[in-house]
Amino acid sequence: MAQPLFLGIDVGTSAVRGCALGAAGKVAGMTAAPLPAPRQQGAAIDQEPAIWWEAVTRMLRELGRSLDLGAVARIAVDGTSGTLLLTDETGAPLSTGLMYNDARAAGEAARIKALAPPESGAHGASSALAKLLHLLREGGDARVRHAIHQADWIAGRLAGRFGWSDENNALKLGYDPVTRRWPDWIDRLEVPRHLLPDVLVPGALVGRIDPAMAGTLGLSPAVEIRAGTTDGVAAFIATRASEVGDAVTSLGTTLVVKLLSERPIFAPAQGVYSHRLGDRWLAGGASNSGGTALLAHFTAGQMEALTARIDPARPTGLDYYPLPKPGERFPIADAALPPRVTPRPSDDAVFFQGLLEGIAAIEALAYRRLEELDAPSLKRVISVGGGAKNEAWTKIRRRVLGVPVETAETTEAGFGAALLALRGGPA
Numbered sequence: 001m002a003q004p005l006f007l008g009i010d011v012g013t014s015a016v017r018g019c020a021l022g023a024a025g026k027v028a029g030m031t032a033a034p035l036p037a038p039r040q041q042g043a044a045i046d047q048e049p050a051i052w053w054e055a056v057t058r059m060l061r062e063l064g065r066s067l068d069l070g071a072v073a074r075i076a077v078d079g080t081s082g083t084l085l086l087t088d089e090t091g092a093p094l095s096t097g098l099m100y101n102d103a104r105a106a107g108e109a110a111r112i113k114a115l116a117p118p119e120s121g122a123h124g125a126s127s128a129l130a131k132l133l134h135l136l137r138e139g140g141d142a143r144v145r146h147a148i149h150q151a152d153w154i155a156g157r158l159a160g161r162f163g164w165s166d167e168n169n170a171l172k173l174g175y176d177p178v179t180r181r182w183p184d185w186i187d188r189l190e191v192p193r194h195l196l197p198d199v200l201v202p203g204a205l206v207g208r209i210d211p212a213m214a215g216t217l218g219l220s221p222a223v224e225i226r227a228g229t230t231d232g233v234a235a236f237i238a239t240r241a242s243e244v245g246d247a248v249t250s251l252g253t254t255l256v257v258k259l260l261s262e263r264p265i266f267a268p269a270q271g272v273y274s275h276r277l278g279d280r281w282l283a284g285g286a287s288n289s290g291g292t293a294l295l296a297h298f299t300a301g302q303m304e305a306l307t308a309r310i311d312p313a314r315p316t317g318l319d320y321y322p323l324p325k326p327g328e329r330f331p332i333a334d335a336a337l338p339p340r341v342t343p344r345p346s347d348d349a350v351f352f353q354g355l356l357e358g359i360a361a362i363e364a365l366a367y368r369r370l371e372e373l374d375a376p377s378l379k380r381v382i383s384v385g386g387g388a389k390n391e392a393w394t395k396i397r398r399r400v401l402g403v404p405v406e407t408a409e410t411t412e413a414g415f416g417a418a419l420l421a422l423r424g425g426p427a
Helices: 049-061 106-115 129-136 150-159 169-173 184-189 213-216 231-238 291-295 300-307 349-374 391-401 413-423
Strands: 005-011 016-021 027-036 039-041 045-047 072-079 084-087 146-149 164-166 196-200 205-208 224-230 246-251 255-259 273-277 281-285 380-384 404-406
Touching: 005 150, 005 231, 005 413, 016 049, 016 413, 027 045, 027 049, 027 413, 045 049, 049 164, 072 150, 072 231, 072 413, 106 129, 106 184, 129 164, 129 169, 129 184, 129 391, 146 164, 146 169, 146 291, 150 205, 150 224, 164 224, 169 224, 169 273, 184 273, 196 300, 205 300, 224 231, 224 413, 231 255, 231 413, 246 349, 255 349, 281 349, 291 349, 380 391, 391 404
Parallel strands: 005 072, 072 224, 164 196, 246 380, 380 404
Antiparallel strands: 005 016, 016 027, 039 045, 084 146, 205 224, 246 255, 255 281, 273 281
C-alpha cells in the first residue's frame, strides 16, 4: 500500500506551486504551473479566477507524472493575502478576483478608517474589506452569496463547499482574531452578514473532497481538504519555527521581522500586527531598511566582492542607520527619519561592513521593541531572503543579536501549506 502524501498548494503571484510531503515531512515531489500577470489599470489590479483554477489543474497533472496522486491524503491551500472575489451559492465567480495589491477602493478605506479600531487588519485600500465594499457599491448581483478569498475558493472547489475561510485570510476582511468573531462595527458599514465566511483555524478539517472532483483530478475520494492560510504565514510555517521566542527575519528588499508569541502584539502606529497561529501568535513589523538601502551604495556584484574582504569578528565602530530615503516605520516610527551613513571610510569594504552592522542593529532594535510591547524574549532567528545567503552578514548578526542565527532550508509557501496539511494545524 502506498504511503500517504500531504499536499500543499500555493497560489502565488507568478505561479501555482505544489509540494507533496510524506508522513515524516520529507518532500516527495514539487512542481509549478506559471500564471500570467494580472490585468492592471491604474490602482485596479484583477484576474479571472478561472485562470487560477486552470493553473492548479496543470500543476496537479505535472505532479502526477512523478508521484501517485491517489496516495494524497490531505490538501491545504494558501493564497495571496487580501485577494477577494464574490461567488454564487455554488461557488461560481460573480466578480473578477481583486488582487492582493489592488488599491482602487480608496473611498471605502476611508469609511473603514472611521469605524475600525486601529489594530484591525481591515485598514487600507488593498484590504479585503475595502474590496468587498467596492464590489457591493458597484451594484450587487442578486445571486451573490459568498465573499471569499483566493485560497478559500480553490479549496472550496476541491471540497464542493463554500462560505468558509481561515483566521489568517479573514484578517484583512475585518475578522477579529482576538475574540475570534466578526466585530459589530462591520454592521455599520452595511455589509450583509451572510456574505461573511465561517472562519476556521488553519489546518482544521473542511471536509472530504467532492467525489466528482476527485475523479476528474485523479485523487482519492477519501482526500481531506484542510483550511489553509495566507502565502506569508505559509512561508513562516515552512521555516519550521515552532517555539515561543523563535523568530524569522526576512532580509529582502526591506527588513521584516516576525516573532512567535503566546500573546498578540499590536502597535498600529509602528505597523506591528499579529496573525493568529492556533493558540499562539505571529507578531511582526517591517523596517524601510534592508536590501534597497544597500543598493543605494553598491551593486549586487560589488557587494559580493566586498563580502570577501570584510572581517565579521572585528566591529567597525560605525553607527549607521541605513535607509534608502528619509522615513522609517519600525522599529522607529518617524516619517522624516534621515538615513545615517556617515562618516564614510575611504575603504569600501569597511563602509559596506558598517552598513551590514547598521542593518543588524536595526534588526536587534526591532526585536527589543517587540519585547517592550510584551512579546517574549528572542531565543532564535531563522533567516530568509536574499541576504540570508551572505554568511559574513550572518556572523555579524549572530554577534549583534546575541542568539543563534540559522538559515532556513526552505521558505516555499507550498511547503508550509503541505506542513499545515500534515500536522492538521499551524503548530
